[in-house]
Amino acid sequence: MPEFCSCGAQLVPDALFCHKCGKPARDIPEPESTGAVPVMTIQPVYPPVNFHNRVTVRVALMMAVMATLLLFLPFVNWLAAGFFATLLYRRRTGYLLNLESGLRLGWITGVLMFVIVMVLITMSFAVITAAGGLNALPPEAKAALGPRLEEAVKVFQSAPAVAEMLVMYFMFITLLSMAGGALGAKLAGRGGEGPAA
DSSP, X not given: OOSBOTTSOBOOTTOSBOXXXXXXXXXXXXXXXXXXXXXXXXXXXXXXXXXXXXXXHHHHHHHHHHHHHTTTSTTHHHHHHHHHHHHHHHHHHOOBOOHHHHHHHHHHHHHHHHXXXXXXXXXXXXXXXXXXXXXXXXXXXXXXXXXXXXXXXXXXXXXXXXHHHHHHHHHHHHHHHHHHHHHHHHHHHHHOOOOBO
């Protein structure tokens, strides 16, 4: 090994580089390659979309309440609830939902919407019954509510009709919300790459 660098500086014994100019003081042998270095990839584990996941329940409940407030837009509000639940879940967690998780989030949103709608319907009929029924309502209120309310009251007087109505509402609300969740997961997946839950 030389004692002086080409720049004129005296080299420190066993130095790899010149302390003045940084030039290599000697040849450094390349390490021998033993082939491809195995790389371990760890797949991240994302929380499942179910009723045990607090973020899932909060997002689904928020969308269920908002869709119930838009009750004057039947079918559209149920579809939109599932769709926007997937987008809000992505915004809150950063996880892209795959199709299965989008369907599951839509179903949870639909179940919560069904419960809210049934509670509102039950409360409405309880208030009307406590007030003396439809006959006790003033004529203006009857006109405002229309003949559909009388038909609904008749439905609630028959157990098979109530069961049929509950099944129909449950199917419509959950299926449309699931369709919205699947659509939201599909469209959000096209928007960018990210982890899929």
